[in-house]
Amino acid sequence: xxxxxxxxxxxxxxxxxxxxxxxxxxxxxxxxxxxxxxxxxxxxxxxxxxxxxxxxxxxxxxxxxxxxxxxxxxxxxxxxxxxxxxxxxxxxxxxxxxxxxxxxxxxxxxxxxxxxxxxxxxxxxxxxxxxxxxxxxxxxxxxxxxxxxxxxxxxxxxxxxxxxxxxxxxxxxxxxxxxxxxxxxxxxxxxxxxxxxxxxxxxxxxxxxxxxxxxxxxxxxxxxxxxxxxxxxxxxxxxxxxxxxxxxxxxxxxxxxxxxxxxxxxxxxxxxxxxxxxxxxxxxxxxxxxxx
Amino acid sequence: xxxxxxxxxxxxxxxxxxxxxxxxxxxxxxxxxxxxxxxxxxxxxxxxxxxxxxxxxxxxxxxxxxxxxxxxxxxxxxxxxxxxxxxxxxxxxxxxxxxxxxxxxxxxxxxxxxxxxxxxxxxxxxxxxxxxxxxxxxxxxxxxxxxxxxxxxxxxxxxxxxxxxxxxxxxxxxxxxxxxxxxxxxxxxxxxxxxxxxxxxxxxxxxxxxxxxxxxxxxxxxxxxxxxxxxxxxxxxxxxxxxxxxxxxxxxxxxxxxxxxxxxxxxxxxxxxxxxxxxxxxxxxxxxxxxxxxxxxxxxxxxxxxxxxxxxxxxxxxxxxxxxxxxxxxxxxxxxxxxxxxxxxxxxxxxxxxxxxxxxxxxxxxxxxxxxxxxxxxxxxxxxxxxxxxxx
Numbered sequence: 001x002x003x004x005x006x007x008x009x010x011x012x013x014x015x016x017x018x019x020x021x022x023x024x025x026x027x028x029x030x031x032x033x034x035x036x037x038x039x040x041x042x043x044x045x046x047x048x049x050x051x052x053x054x055x056x057x058x059x060x061x062x063x064x065x066x067x068x069x070x071x072x073x074x075x076x077x078x079x080x081x082x083x084x085x086x087x088x089x090x091x092x093x094x095x096x097x098x099x100x101x102x103x104x105x106x107x108x109x110x111x112x113x114x115x116x117x118x119x120x121x122x123x124x125x126x127x128x129x130x131x132x133x134x135x136x137x138x139x140x141x142x143x144x145x146x147x148x149x150x151x152x153x154x155x156x157x158x159x160x161x162x163x164x165x166x167x168x169x170x171x172x173x174x175x176x177x178x179x180x181x182x183x184x185x186x187x188x189x190x191x192x193x194x195x196x197x198x199x200x201x202x203x204x205x206x207x208x209x210x211x212x213x214x215x216x217x218x219x220x221x222x223x224x225x226x227x228x229x230x231x232x233x234x235x236x237x238x239x240x241x242x243x244x245x246x247x248x249x250x251x252x253x254x255x256x257x258x259x260x261x262x263x264x265x266x267x268x269x270x271x272x273x274x275x276x277x278x279x280x281x282x283x284x285x286x287x288x289x290x291x292x
Numbered sequence: 293x294x295x296x297x298x299x300x301x302x303x304x305x306x307x308x309x310x311x312x313x314x315x316x317x318x319x320x321x322x323x324x325x326x327x328x329x330x331x332x333x334x335x336x337x338x339x340x341x342x343x344x345x346x347x348x349x350x351x352x353x354x355x356x357x358x359x360x361x362x363x364x365x366x367x368x369x370x371x372x373x374x375x376x377x378x379x380x381x382x383x384x385x386x387x388x389x390x391x392x393x394x395x396x397x398x399x400x401x402x403x404x405x406x407x408x409x410x411x412x413x414x415x416x417x418x419x420x421x422x423x424x425x426x427x428x429x430x431x432x433x434x435x436x437x438x439x440x441x442x443x444x445x446x447x448x449x450x451x452x453x454x455x456x457x458x459x460x461x462x463x464x465x466x467x468x469x470x471x472x473x474x475x476x477x478x479x480x481x482x483x484x485x486x487x488x489x490x491x492x493x494x495x496x497x498x499x500x501x502x503x504x505x506x507x508x509x510x511x512x513x514x515x516x517x518x519x520x521x522x523x524x525x526x527x528x529x530x531x532x533x534x535x536x537x538x539x540x541x542x543x544x545x546x547x548x549x550x551x552x553x554x555x556x557x558x559x560x561x562x563x564x565x566x567x568x569x570x571x572x573x574x575x576x577x578x579x580x581x582x583x584x585x586x587x588x589x590x591x592x593x594x595x596x597x598x599x600x601x602x603x604x605x606x607x608x609x610x611x612x613x614x615x616x617x618x619x620x621x622x623x624x625x626x627x628x629x630x631x632x633x634x635x636x637x638x639x640x641x642x643x644x645x646x647x648x649x650x651x652x653x654x655x656x657x658x659x660x661x662x663x664x665x666x667x668x669x670x671x672x673x674x675x676x677x678x679x680x681x682x683x684x
Contacts, residue, residue: 184396192384193386195463197386211402
């Protein structure tokens with residue numbers, strides 16, 4: 001055997017690793033390092049003036065849960081509810097575009113995405129303007145005598161959840177559309193041939209086959225909405241604070257970095273548990289099955 | 293049996309009580325238009341109960357459109373479709389006592405084999421124990437016992453095909469529609485499944501309506517077949533009859549190969565008429581084959597019916613024979629395929645088995661001969677004449 005051979009073989013074996021290197025470096029720099037930084041900060045002690053020192057100080061987690069229990073529960077409640085409402089609103093839209101959009105599919109999707117070309121914060125501020133107590137909608141209705149003077153929407157949970165839903169629409173429509181577009185129409189036809197009424201064909205065939213889209217949209221929307229603080233800050237009030245708001249407050253206002261880091265870690269952990277539960281209940285195994 | 297529901301009371305379901313009864317299919321002047329194109333053109337057809345019937349034609353001839361109108365996936369533009377005497381032209385598929393085996397199989401990817409097969413029974417609210425028994429039975433019939441828990445993606449093409457068949461058969465439809473069900477399989481598996489389908493059909497006794505573009509498949513499997521072209525039926529009949537006496541030039545060319553000639557009727561001699569070809573040669577044709585056609589007719593003979601003899605060898609006066617030169621000789625293993633051209637430029641394709649000591653070589657002058665009974669007369673058509681040697 002010549003000497004060059006093993007070298008070449010080694011080079012070949014290393015090729016996939018070398019090709020993956022940029023991704024590994026990227027993940028290390030922008031995922032692993034911040035994660036470790038966050039976790040170590042959550043275990044640090046000190047104060048804003050003297051700085052924080054790492055010290056295996058686990059008590060911050062207990063304080064975080066004790067003090068911000070309400071906000072944590074509220075975040076998951078708002079997140080779940082807004083995700084569910086978004087799904088219910090966007091599914092028929094995505095279904096219609098995928099099945100009946102014909103040659104206008106691309107234009108219809110573009111129209112849905114159009115508002116999302118405007119900055120997230122600006123869009124939310126626009127809703128604050130529209131929904132303000134004496135604003136465009138409520139003001140008009142009040143002066144027409146259709147609503148009592150004291151009626152308000154802003155700073156209620158309805159406003160916050162509404163904002164979350166509004167801001168999530170595009171993120172749910174797209175994965176749902178992709179999944180529904182992939183559903184083989186001949187399989188739906190076969191269901192009709194096998195005595196399934198159109199409604200039954202939908203529940204038994206189309207809906208289960210679009211499950212990957214429901215799951216993908218859930219991941220995008222639920223994770224984003226649970227950690228969101230803009231909607232609660234702009235459209236909500238003191239009673240609608242979410243965990244994102246208290247993290248932001250602790251980080252920027254009281255500069256209690258360990259508390260902010262502990263809250264972030266808890267949030268991350270709870271989200272992983274929630275996604276795991278979803279996958280268990282609805283069967284991620286089958287999602288992988290027909291994602292291929 | 294099943295609890296009554298609105299679905300079961302619909303017109304298509306009335307016959308359900310007599311579910312062992314077979315179904316006959318009747319199409320009356322069915323036309324289907326897609327915009328300006330006519331896919332099916334004023335088609336009338338009757339399929340008998342328990343029959344294995346094939347619709348044969350090349351792609352775009354309207355055979356699949358006909359099938360999907362019977363299945364209820366498309367509505368006829370005009371005309372009517374009767375199943376067991378009931379007009380079902382405008383009933384949706386789920387209200388018809390008909391099941392389909394799709395060309396793509398269209399199995400439910402999220403359900404395992406058992407649930408795929410049980411799908412129709414569950415929709416009809418059949419009891420669980422009966423579903424269990426019937427699915428088990430039909431999986432045994434298609435030889436898939438033990439595959440109940442497999443997902444379709446983990447099955448081979450042939451196995452998927454059999455799941456699709458089982459999924460349809462388990463409902464005991466009175467009519468089973470099969471849309472090129474073997475099209476996606478390789479040749480060997482296809483041959484195997486042809487026999488298998490035939491066996492299953494005789495076992496369950498259901499009327500099979502089979503759509504295919506494969507003439508051999510249609511000949512091998514069908515009790516009767518219909519050759520379609522341009523949305524119309526060219527000829528209907530048992531395979532041997534359609535093959536031996538093609539009614540039109542298209543059928544002569546589509547179902548097997550044919551050698552076609554033109555000639556004028558000269559006179560009668562016994563049961564035959566004599567026909568004079570362009571070069572003056574006279575051929576005999578059974579009078580019964582003329583069906584009132586003439587005086588100028590198109591006649592033909594199948595390549596395997598022709599004998600190749602040394603030039604000048606005499607044949608009986610009751611044989612048709614012509615002289616010609618071997619233009620091309622192709623060895624095909626079991627035989628030779630010759631292209632022989634006569635003095636008038638008519639070209640003949642001839643299949644001969646390799647039994648003779650010395651097959652004629654290229655350029656050799658030979659005599660070709662065939663019996664008058666093997667001569668057929670067709671209605672000339674202007675549509676495609678694929679596979680036929682057209683000697684004007």
